[in-house]
Amino acid sequence: MSIIARNITKTFGAYTALNDVSLDVPEGKLVALLGPSGSGKTTLLRIIAGLEFSNPGSGRIDFHGTDVTDIPAGKRGVGFVFQHYALFRHMTVAENIAFGLTVQPRRERQSTEKIQARVKELLKLIQLDDLGARYPAQLSGGQRQRVALARALAVQPKVLLLDEPFGALDARVRKELRRWLRHFQREIGITTVFVTHDQEEALELADQVVVMNNAKIEQVGTPQEVYDQPASPFVIEFLGNVNRFAALGHPLPGAGPDVIYVRPHDVDIQRHYEGEHGVRVRVQHVFSAGNYGRVALVRLDNGDTVDAELSRVRLTELGLAAGDEAFVVFRHIRLFPSGAFAERDVADGDSTPALVDAGKGI
Amino acid sequence: MASTVSSLSRSSGSVVRPLATRDATWVRYMLTAAALGFLALFLLLPLVAVFAEALRRGLGAYFEALKDPDGMHALKLTLITAALAVPANLVFGVAAAWCIAKFTFPGKSVLITLIDLPFAVSPVISGLIYVLIFGAQGWYGHYLNAEAPWFPALQAWLIEQDFKIIFAVPGIVLATVFVTFPFVARELIPLMQQQGNDEEYAAITLGANGWQTFWKVTLPNIKWGLFYGVILCNARAMGEFGAVSVVSGHIRGETNTLPLHVEILYNEYQFVGAFAAASVLALLALVTLVLKSLVEWAHARRHA
Numbered sequence: 231m232s233i234i235a236r237n238i239t240k241t242f243g244a245y246t247a248l249n250d251v252s253l254d255v256p257e258g259k260l261v262a263l264l265g266p267s268g269s270g271k272t273t274l275l276r277i278i279a280g281l282e283f284s285n286p287g288s289g290r291i292d293f294h295g296t297d298v299t300d301i302p303a304g305k306r307g308v309g310f311v312f313q314h315y316a317l318f319r320h321m322t323v324a325e326n327i328a329f330g331l332t333v334q335p336r337r338e339r340q341s342t343e344k345i346q347a348r349v350k351e352l353l354k355l356i357q358l359d360d361l362g363a364r365y366p367a368q369l370s371g372g373q374r375q376r377v378a379l380a381r382a383l384a385v386q387p388k389v390l391l392l393d394e395p396f397g398a399l400d401a402r403v404r405k406e407l408r409r410w411l412r413h414f415q416r417e418i419g420i421t422t423v424f425v426t427h428d429q430e431e432a433l434e435l436a437d438q439v440v441v442m443n444n445a446k447i448e449q450v451g452t453p454q455e456v457y458d459q460p461a462s463p464f465v466i467e468f469l470g471n472v473n474r475f476a477a478l479g480h481p482l483p484g485a486g487p488d489v490i491y492v493r494p495h496d497v498d499i500q501r502h503y504e505g506e507h508g509v510r511v512r513v514q515h516v517f518s519a520g521n522y523g524r525v526a527l528v529r530l531d532n533g534d535t536v537d538a539e540l541s542r543v544r545l546t547e548l549g550l551a552a553g554d555e556a557f558v559v560f561r562h563i564r565l566f567p568s569g570a571f572a573e574r575d576v577a578d579g580d581s582t583p584a585l586v587d588a589g590k591g592i
Numbered sequence: 593m594a595s596t597v598s599s600l601s602r603s604s605g606s607v608v609r610p611l612a613t614r615d616a617t618w619v620r621y622m623l624t625a626a627a628l629g630f631l632a633l634f635l636l637l638p639l640v641a642v643f644a645e646a647l648r649r650g651l652g653a654y655f656e657a658l659k660d661p662d663g664m665h666a667l668k669l670t671l672i673t674a675a676l677a678v679p680a681n682l683v684f685g686v687a688a689a690w691c692i693a694k695f696t697f698p699g700k701s702v703l704i705t706l707i708d709l710p711f712a713v714s715p716v717i718s719g720l721i722y723v724l725i726f727g728a729q730g731w732y733g734h735y736l737n738a739e740a741p742w743f744p745a746l747q748a749w750l751i752e753q754d755f756k757i758i759f760a761v762p763g764i765v766l767a768t769v770f771v772t773f774p775f776v777a778r779e780l781i782p783l784m785q786q787q788g789n790d791e792e793y794a795a796i797t798l799g800a801n802g803w804q805t806f807w808k809v810t811l812p813n814i815k816w817g818l819f820y821g822v823i824l825c826n827a828r829a830m831g832e833f834g835a836v837s838v839v840s841g842h843i844r845g846e847t848n849t850l851p852l853h854v855e856i857l858y859n860e861y862q863f864v865g866a867f868a869a870a871s872v873l874a875l876l877a878l879v880t881l882v883l884k885s886l887v888e889w890a891h892a893r894r895h896a
Contacts, residue, residue, distance in 0.1 A: 279797060280797075281793055281796070281797065302796075303793075303796050303797045304796050304797060304798070304799040304800065304801070305799075308797060309797070310793070310794065310797040312790050312793070312794060314790060316790035316791050316793065316794040317791075317794075318791055318794075318795075318808075318809055318812075319791075319813065320812040320813060329795065329798055329800070329808075330798035330799055330800075333795070333798065333799055333800040333801075333804045333808070334799060378794075381794075381798070382797070382798075384798075385798060385799060
């Protein structure tokens, strides 16, 4: 079931939550709506679900080619999972999961035995076989989230929508549940859209990432595309850590201060350097706990701070300590002039003349 | 090592907690005594006095006073009034709380203020307002005397039935409804606001209609708060004096509720009768309090 949203605008009083947004979700894909809070991602999800409606006269939602713009949430065939689970607190886990089946019109409703069998099947799927008689308050956060998912799936929705599904969980459970969801979504092949503000989650989980900011979509692409070819300064800044420098001079035609971005893992630290692109720095702090070594540096020419990320092996090799002087070389930089976009690989040496100037300006 | 352990266990036997977390003994006893003394003086003593006065001439006189037909009628009227006013405010309170907590609409703050109005207005004033509207000299009286009224059939029927509002049971019920208006709604609004709308939204995405959502999701979630509001509402409905006093007309055996009956007997120096009736009222209040405690206890147990 593919989802198409066209020209959705939504305002709450004077506040614009979505400004003429269009989105395509291909069938069977797992799509992440990624953005900071207030970017409109949850509103878009709720409009797709039918819990919210776009401004009168604006926009259209199609499910698999059928216009559902005016169809209420309960008839759209969507499964919705809420950030804080929204489990019915006075019902047991089994009753929660069965809810969608028991409220169907009498003509369409399945027999009690069939509903029970379906609940059992879903409890098995979420690996909570023995907890059907518990109340939501007696479950852990991760278990509650799985119950919420099972409840949404019980009515066999054509589309699964998740609002910050792992937002309220601790880091370890989140990771586990993320993997489980990925596996499970692949298995049943249901078209899924989830909202998150966690870029790591979006990049790890999604087939397609929709980066949103300020009521607009900034970029749509595979995780690799949005990470490696960010379409705007916002995307590069939002997806992971990045060093930001003002470029000296205006290497490209066009006015405005140009900004250069370098990912910490594209910063190479060297004790001695003879080439022309090296920048002299002083080591401020070395963080050696964790998967990567991180080094905080200060440029000696203009005082900007530089964060570098390198392997633990390389860090040991360098033997850096606070106060040491060294050189950094940027392997890969991205330059955003006002309105334009440029990119180059310093190491490849295939840069245009204009961008060599940019390199000198770093 | 052994000596360390023993010294540790010895010192833990007589732990001296820091003074910051504990007041001096005399302070604690003083505060407790002040609280208990206040309670005894202002709450317990009057309650005891009611029963003591009622039983002053012995049990025989007490039951004799209770059997007084006017008193029985007052008790009946009080119960009827509560039985009409409480369900009315139950339905209204749930509907209003549902609107206010779950939706945004223009005029919402006006509605909230209106709900609080009966708390702000003196009951006597609210009684007077009803006299002005429904009394013989009020709008209702004008309607009955009008030459060319709206709905002539209604006017004819009302005259034929001799349907009176003021100085009759309908007025008493109306005044009681007005005074006890906020109890249920006030109890439910914060509860429903705190619970939010997510469960209702979840029910809707699962295909439930509005009615199913209300009965299966909203109502079970608020039932304890609702019980509590109803109990408070009932206590006030049975005990209301001011507003009811203005609209009832004090017709003995007809429009006297229990609180009014107590006052009449007291003014006629029939102390045993007055206190016997008061003791019945106090008993009704005690039953209400016991019910309330039971509700709280059951609620706490469920959420333990």
